[in-house]
Amino acid sequence: MRRLFAGAHYDFLGWRRRAYLFSGSALAVGLVFALVWQFTRGSWLNYGVDFLGGTLVQVQFAKDTDVTQLRDAINPAFPGVEITRFGQSNEFLIRTPVSGEATSGAAEQIPSILTARFGEGSFTIEQVEAVGAKVGGELQARAMLAILLSFAATLIYLAFRFEWRFGLAAVIATAHDIFLTMAFISGFRLEVALPTVAAVLTIVGYSLNDTIVIFDRIRENIKISGRREEFTSILNRSINETLPRTILTVATTLATLITLFLFGGEIIRDFALIMIVGIVLGTYSSIFVAAPALRIIEERWPGERKKVRTARPTAKAAV
Amino acid sequence: MFGTIKGRIAVILVLLAVSVGALVSNNVRDGAPLKLGLDLQGGMHLALEIDDPQNTLTPEARADAIDQNLQVLRNRTDEFGVAEPLIQKVGNDRIIVELPGITDEDRAKGIISRSAFLEWKLVHPTQEFRPVLPRMDRLIETELPKDSLVGAAEDTAATNLQQQLRESVFGRADSTRSDSAAADSAKEAESTRKPLSSLIFDSGQEGEFLVQEQDVERVKRYLALPGVMDLLPRNTELRWANEAVGQGAQLYRSLYFLESRPFITGERLREATAGRDPQFNKTVVTFGLDRRGGRIFEDVTSQHINDRIAIVLDTLVHSAPVVISRIGANGQIDMGQAPMEEASDLALVLRAGALSKPLTIVEQRSVGPSLGADSISQGRIAGIMGIVLVIGIMVVYYRFAGVMAVFALSLYVVLVLGGLAALDATLTAPGIAGFILSLGMAVDANVLIFERIREELAAGRSTRAAVDEGFRNAMSAIVDSNLTTLITALILFQVGTGPVRGFAVTLSIGIIASFFTAVYITRTLFLIYLERKRPTEPISI
Numbered sequence: 001m002r003r004l005f006a007g008a009h010y011d012f013l014g015w016r017r018r019a020y021l022f023s024g025s026a027l028a029v030g031l032v033f034a035l036v037w038q039f040t041r042g043s044w045l046n047y048g049v050d051f052l053g054g055t056l057v058q059v060q061f062a063k064d065t066d067v068t069q070l071r072d073a074i075n076p077a078f079p080g081v082e083i084t085r086f087g088q089s090n091e092f093l094i095r096t097p098v099s100g101e102a103t104s105g106a107a108e109q110i111p112s113i114l115t116a117r118f119g120e121g122s123f124t125i126e127q128v129e130a131v132g133a134k135v136g137g138e139l140q141a142r143a144m145l146a147i148l149l150s151f152a153a154t155l156i157y158l159a160f161r162f163e164w165r166f167g168l169a170a171v172i173a174t175a176h177d178i179f180l181t182m183a184f185i186s187g188f189r190l191e192v193a194l195p196t197v198a199a200v201l202t203i204v205g206y207s208l209n210d211t212i213v214i215f216d217r218i219r220e221n222i223k224i225s226g227r228r229e230e231f232t233s234i235l236n237r238s239i240n241e242t243l244p245r246t247i248l249t250v251a252t253t254l255a256t257l258i259t260l261f262l263f264g265g266e267i268i269r270d271f272a273l274i275m276i277v278g279i280v281l282g283t284y285s286s287i288f289v290a291a292p293a294l295r296i297i298e299e300r301w302p303g304e305r306k307k308v309r310t311a312r313p314t315a316k317a318a319v
Numbered sequence: 320m321f322g323t324i325k326g327r328i329a330v331i332l333v334l335l336a337v338s339v340g341a342l343v344s345n346n347v348r349d350g351a352p353l354k355l356g357l358d359l360q361g362g363m364h365l366a367l368e369i370d371d372p373q374n375t376l377t378p379e380a381r382a383d384a385i386d387q388n389l390q391v392l393r394n395r396t397d398e399f400g401v402a403e404p405l406i407q408k409v410g411n412d413r414i415i416v417e418l419p420g421i422t423d424e425d426r427a428k429g430i431i432s433r434s435a436f437l438e439w440k441l442v443h444p445t446q447e448f449r450p451v452l453p454r455m456d457r458l459i460e461t462e463l464p465k466d467s468l469v470g471a472a473e474d475t476a477a478t479n480l481q482q483q484l485r486e487s488v489f490g491r492a493d494s495t496r497s498d499s500a501a502a503d504s505a506k507e508a509e510s511t512r513k514p515l516s517s518l519i520f521d522s523g524q525e526g527e528f529l530v531q532e533q534d535v536e537r538v539k540r541y542l543a544l545p546g547v548m549d550l551l552p553r554n555t556e557l558r559w560a561n562e563a564v565g566q567g568a569q570l571y572r573s574l575y576f577l578e579s580r581p582f583i584t585g586e587r588l589r590e591a592t593a594g595r596d597p598q599f600n601k602t603v604v605t606f607g608l609d610r611r612g613g614r615i616f617e618d619v620t621s622q623h624i625n626d627r628i629a630i631v632l633d634t635l636v637h638s639a640p641v642v643i644s645r646i647g648a649n650g651q652i653d654m655g656q657a658p659m660e661e662a663s664d665l666a667l668v669l670r671a672g673a674l675s676k677p678l679t680i681v682e683q684r685s686v687g688p689s690l691g692a693d694s695i696s697q698g699r700i701a702g703i704m705g706i707v708l709v710i711g712i713m714v715v716y717y718r719f720a721g722v723m724a725v726f727a728l729s730l731y732v733v734l735v736l737g738g739l740a741a742l743d744a745t746l747t748a749p750g751i752a753g754f755i756l757s758l759g760m761a762v763d764a765n766v767l768i769f770e771r772i773r774e775e776l777a778a779g780r781s782t783r784a785a786v787d788e789g790f791r792n793a794m795s796a797i798v799d800s801n802l803t804t805l806i807t808a809l810i811l812f813q814v815g816t817g818p819v820r821g822f823a824v825t826l827s828i829g830i831i832a833s834f835f836t837a838v839y840i841t842r843t844l845f846l847i848y849l850e851r852k853r854p855t856e857p858i859s860i
Contacts, residue, residue, distance in 0.1 A: 006777070058690070101372065102679040108425055126690040128424070130683040135366060139816065146814040150807040157806060161799055195749050198811060198822045202756065205807040209760075209800035213767065216796040245763075245770040252712055252766070253759035256705035260755055263704055265697035267358075268752050275756070 005243045012239045012287055013232050013295065019288035023176060030183020037186060044186050048193040049129045051143070053098030053136030055106035058127035059114065061090040065123075070094065073117040078106060087266045091126070103130035143197040147178075150201055154208055162215060165297045170211045173290035177207045177281045184277050195271045203278030206253075210246065210286040217242050218294070231298055235291045250283050324850065327843040334835075335730060338737020345740045353739055356747035356821055359695050361688030362419035363427060368412055370679040382411045384676040389414055392431060394671035399430055414678070424685050426664065434633045434677040435668035437585030440577045441619075442526035442627035442639055443555050448576045452516045454550050455541075459514045462544045515541050522573065525627055527639065532563045532570035554579050561635040562655060575636045577629050582619050584673075587612025591669040593662035602654040602662045606669065616650075632665075698751035705755050706732075709762055717769050719859035723844040724765040731761055731836040738828040747821030757829025760804065764837030767793040772860055783854045786845055790838070797837060805830045 034044040049056045067083050070092060074081045082095040096106040107130040114123055131139075151171075158167035181203055185192065217238040226234070254276065261272035342352040357364050369376065369384050376384070389408055396404040396418065405417035421427045518538050520529045530538050542548060542557065551557070560573035591606040608616060620628070620642050629639040630652055638653045654662050709728070713721035735754060739746065772789030780788065808830065811823035852858070 006773070060689075102368075102370075102681050103683055107683055108428070111425075124687060124689070125424075125685075126687045128683060128685045130680070132681040134368075135682045142814050142816065146810055146819075149814060150810040153806045153810060154803050157803060194816065194819050195752075195822070198749060198753075198815070198819045201807050201811055202804075202826070205804035206760075208803045209763075212799045212803065213796045216799060220792075241774070242770075244773075245766050248712070248716065248766045248770075249763040252709050252762045253756075255708040255712065256755050256759035259701045259704040259708065260752060263697060263701040264752065264755075265694055265701075265748075267694060267748050268697070268701070271749070271752060 005240075005247055008240045008243050009236075010240060010243075011236060013236050013292060016288065016292040016295075019284075019292070023180070023285075023289065026180055027183065030180065030187055033187040034183065037189065041189075045182075045192045046186075046189040047140075048191040049095065049131050049136075050193045051136050051140045053131045053133040055096045055104055055110070055130040056128070057094045057107065057110045057125060058086065059092050059094065059110075059123050060126050061092070061118070061123045063090070063122065065090055065092075065118070067092070070114075073113055074110060077109060077113055098131070098133045098136065100132065101134040102132045104132075106130065139194065143194070146197060146201060147204075150204055154204070158208075158212075162219065165294060165301065166215050166219070169290050169294035169297055170208060170215065172293045173211050173285040174204055174207045174282075176285050176289050177203060177278060180281050181274065181278045185274060190270050190274065193270075195267075196274065199271050199274040199278065202275060203282060206279055207282030207285060210249075210282050211290045213245065214239055214242050214286050214291065215294075218291075232295060235295060239287055239291060246283060246287075250279065253279055324843065324846050327839070327846070331730070331840055331843065335733060335737075337741070338733050341737045341740035345743075353736065354743065354745045355691070355695075356745045356750065357417060357419060357684070357691075358686050358748045359691045359746065360419055361421075361686050361691040362417065363421045363424055363683070363685040365416045365418075365428070365431060365680055366409070366682035367414045367416065367432065367678040368681050370677040376676075378411065385412060385414060387675040388678060391672045391674055392416060395430055395668060398667050398671055399427070401427075413681070420688070421685070422688070426660070428680070428683075430664055430668060432678055432680055433668050434674045435585065435665075435671075436633055436673040436677075437588065437669060438581035438631040439583045439616075439619075440579075440581050440629045440631055441623060442629050443552075443576045443578055445521065445526055445528075445576065447552055447555070448526075448528075451550050451552070452519070453513075455515050455547055456513045458546055458550065459541050459544055460512075462546070463514065463541070519574065520571075526576040527627075528574045528576070529566075529571040530574055532572055535559075535572050538574070558629070558631060558634060558636050561632070561637050573636070575629055575639060577631070577636075581631070583608070583612055583615050585669060586673075587615070588669055591666040593659060593666045595659070596651070596653075602657045602659060603651045604654065604662050604666045604669065605649065605651040607649050694748045694751075698748065698755075702751065702755050705758060709758065713762065713765070717860055719848075720769055720772075720845075723848065724762070724769070724841060727765070727836050727840040727844060728758070728761060730840055731832050732758075734832040734836070735825070735829050738832060739825065742824070742828070744824045744828070745821060746825070749819065750821035750825040753822040753825035754829060757826055757833060761829065761833035761836060763800070764793075764797045764833055765841060767796055768837060768841065769860060776860070781855055782852070782858050783849055786849060786858075790842055790845075794838065797834065801830050801834045 037046075038044040067085060070083050071081065074083070074094060078096045080097050084093045084095075085091070086093045094110060096104065096110075098104065107128050111125055151174075154174075155167060155171055158170055162170075178200065181200060184190075185196065190196070218235060221229075221234050221238050221241075229237075257272050257276050257279065260268055261276060264272055345354075346352045367388075369381050369388075371381070385408060389406060392406050392414065396406060396416070401418045401421065403419055405415070407415045407417075409415050416431055418427055515538065518530055518534045522529045539559075548557070556577055556579040558575045558577055560575065563570040563572045565571075587608050589607045589609040589612070591604055593602070593604050595601070596603045623642050625641060625643075627639045627641050629636045630650075631637070632652065652665070654665070706728075710725050713724050715721070717724065735757070738744075744750075768789055771793040772785050775785035775788045775792075776782070805827060808823045808827040812820055812827065815823055848858070
């Protein structure tokens, strides 16, 4: 039997200031990027067709074609068209902005423009997405609703299963993960589409899951030795005891996500990337954010168990 | 009975049998064990709403129109012959149409979204329109800001002048050219005084006017100005022809002066077939009216010999024949040189019935079959690689216990796929991602248990006690973590749309199956394993 990290005695809580500094500066950098994008590109997030409305046509050419040729053909009819190379060498994404409640007609016009310019059969349309402004707005509202609802529901569940102190600390850690993940999405201008919402919500689930496993152990250790042991020491011990599980679970989950990222195809790639970032953050935050947050909460609003103990040092000071 | 090893094995076998049964029965029924989403098999998804930009319909009228249109769309897709179309009402004001395996998207879209509202209207005499024109001119002049009328003319004049200058500099100025340029500017000047009537020509046929093709957009703009149409005599209207006709080098579009009330509509249509008119080498759709329609038609035509009757389809005039004699229940729509396919599509939508209110497409998503096939093969590769990696980590780290976990996970895969088949869920690309992800998370439950067993062993417990305690102590963490993820997945399912829903379904089934696999199947495997050992004999974990 070989146990990695078994019997580890790392002083995780001792590193909390460094962790605050890291999280704080990462958030600050994210905020700066978000502001820069907000002012230079008009929106801090790179919303895709799903949320903004508009038309996306994915086209695969048989022969060598470049972006300039395509732009020359399409720009006259659709000023503001955005063309990017995608995946394989002669595959392109053509995006036109939204132009009203209904879809704009670009979905039919772009293929006919391309046929006129490059000839019949010289390309295949791989994918078309056309979303009117109305549907885009609706999808945006529903995505926000999904994120808020899942947050509220898990909070209620945690309040029910744990003490409120634990629930609050878990929510702080999860909020931290969401903010930093959003900062990542914003900073690298990853396209925000429907699967992005799914990725962010899965991160919420995973981050909570990871925090809960550690909190579960903290709760158990408090029951066993809460009156004898320092709270910080209980936190450290609980994190150390669950460390092998944390490492192994992160390893297997990351292994599947990395294969998704590498081999899952273009559609899944951004999704997998966001999940990888979120899961690394979720693991980090359960150790370095959730536990210190629990400690701060416990100090400010001590539970029944602590009231007895906090009385002692004051008595000592008086002597 | 579920406590004994035999009972446990029986439960697991029954569940496996149900899963495999669901997969096999789906395979027999649909030719595939799992239904693939449009993103994997290719196809088109459309969301349509009633076209009502001014919001003039009451919610009830809108809901009625949606219900009627739903039926019409079902008829149309049935006639079009799409395999397994999905036509569904979403909320009270939206229709979703999913057409798997469609290759000609434009054609399918035309068939779905075409109103196919067919009307027969009497053509009104030209002389009643003549006095209206000058009044329209005056109104257009006051309604339209002056500079936008003159601006266009001045631009042309300026270019003419520049051209003349350039030509004189190069010594090539020829008089005919400048004459025609002068004539042009004279025409432009006139057009500012008579904005509309200078663009409309008499065709010589009753109730029909001609507009040069390049002026059509401008005339449409003028006619759309507020109040212009109100100047028409009561119960009359102007309608454009469906296509332009050539006269010499110039293309003209006809504008018809019609009675606004149709004397008969497509509701009275009994049949419609596409065909060719060999005499004029034209594509046509011939139709037959029902008995009542035939009677009305006979009545009207007998009273209107030598008048014209316009056949109006979706507000465009397709033809306007002169009534030579009384006509019965049959007739035809001329389609000129249009391909036969277009004619049969038109016949199809006429047979299936008109939409009660026009629809507009608010969302379209379509995926070509090759992209879908790519997604499947990439998903398969990623899935296999992921599974191999997980197996490797588990077996290397947990030895024989790892082997048991891997065996349990392979049953888990069957259970998830069977669950998807039993629920008739659709597998989408995000769904594959959700499945691979839930696989990673299913391992977590095993890891929690194994780590706990190892801790108990390290604390010096006997093998059997360590296993029992390990399962017992890991339980609360497993329940909590699975439930929170399940909550998020269910909310995603409730609030999400399309691809997100597919993800939520596989994730939910995955979590439930993972819970069962870890706490029941792995436990059973351990019980079998321990039964063959003495209580104190060490285990491979």
